[in-house]
Amino acid sequence: MASRDEKKRHAVKARVKPAPWAAISQGNPIEKVKAKFNDLSTKTTAWMEKQPAPVEIGLATIGQGIQGAFIGALMGQLTGDLTQQMGTEGQVPGQAPGQDVKLDSMKAIAGGPMVQAKNFAVITGVNQGISTALKRYRKGKDDLLNQVLPAFGSGAAFSLVSGVGTDSPGGKLRSALSSGVGFAVFQGALYQVGQRFSPKPQDDLDYIHTRRVLQDLGLEKYEKNLKRGQLNDRVLPLLTDSSLKDVHIPPGPRLLILEAVHRRRQESAPRKVVVPAGKTVMKP
Numbered sequence: 001m002a003s004r005d006e007k008k009r010h011a012v013k014a015r016v017k018p019a020p021w022a023a024i025s026q027g028n029p030i031e032k033v034k035a036k037f038n039d040l041s042t043k044t045t046a047w048m049e050k051q052p053a054p055v056e057i058g059l060a061t062i063g064q065g066i067q068g069a070f071i072g073a074l075m076g077q078l079t080g081d082l083t084q085q086m087g088t089e090g091q092v093p094g095q096a097p098g099q100d101v102k103l104d105s106m107k108a109i110a111g112g113p114m115v116q117a118k119n120f121a122v123i124t125g126v127n128q129g130i131s132t133a134l135k136r137y138r139k140g141k142d143d144l145l146n147q148v149l150p151a152f153g154s155g156a157a158f159s160l161v162s163g164v165g166t167d168s169p170g171g172k173l174r175s176a177l178s179s180g181v182g183f184a185v186f187q188g189a190l191y192q193v194g195q196r197f198s199p200k201p202q203d204d205l206d207y208i209h210t211r212r213v214l215q216d217l218g219l220e221k222y223e224k225n226l227k228r229g230q231l232n233d234r235v236l237p238l239l240t241d242s243s244l245k246d247v248h249i250p251p252g253p254r255l256l257i258l259e260a261v262h263r264r265r266q267e268s269a270p271r272k273v274v275v276p277a278g279k280t281v282m283k284p
Contacts, residue, residue: 069121072119122162127150127151148191159175213236
């Protein structure tokens, strides 16, 4: 017969129910797919960062362009080709004579799946390519410049490919410049508004000591590099030159960081106390 204590333990186990999030993480197929996708995305990003700059920029441009083409084709399929409702001369039905709208310009905005796929592929691909190049050559720095320049490039490319505004005085070049400026101003304004009204992120508890090391050295700008490589407080004592190189930190800052980590490791190591023979040490 089971003892009374064993019966109590079985009763407690029967009453304890697993946490709802445990069931979700184990049985929810959507969560499993999201976890696999995030893992694949992290591995892909890490692999691309190890490639030469032209390879990374090219792959990023092509990959984002393909995604943009898919989204554009889907939008074109949902909205339909509105240019089919226009006359052969580009006049919208019901519009007064003399207020013609150029058909080529309207197709760039209201075209069918193929037109929208091309436009979105150019916008997203060029934007991602320029953004990747800036982050690569600016050592991961992300600021207003990284928002404005890609937007300008994607706007100019969109104008050249779609033909929007090419019938205006000045032709393609002026249209490309004006479209690029418009895209850049809009994206820059969105970035500034977001920076101003977004809540300040709380300090990540996994990077307290790592952030302190960088601050003591005046190298705070490389915190994003360390976070990108998940080099947090747990791996801080294990940092090597190759691990810092993998996250695109230059040689000089790498040496300073490694020296600071080595010094902290020595300071935190337990000190050996040599006691002469025949004497005792009184503990406080």
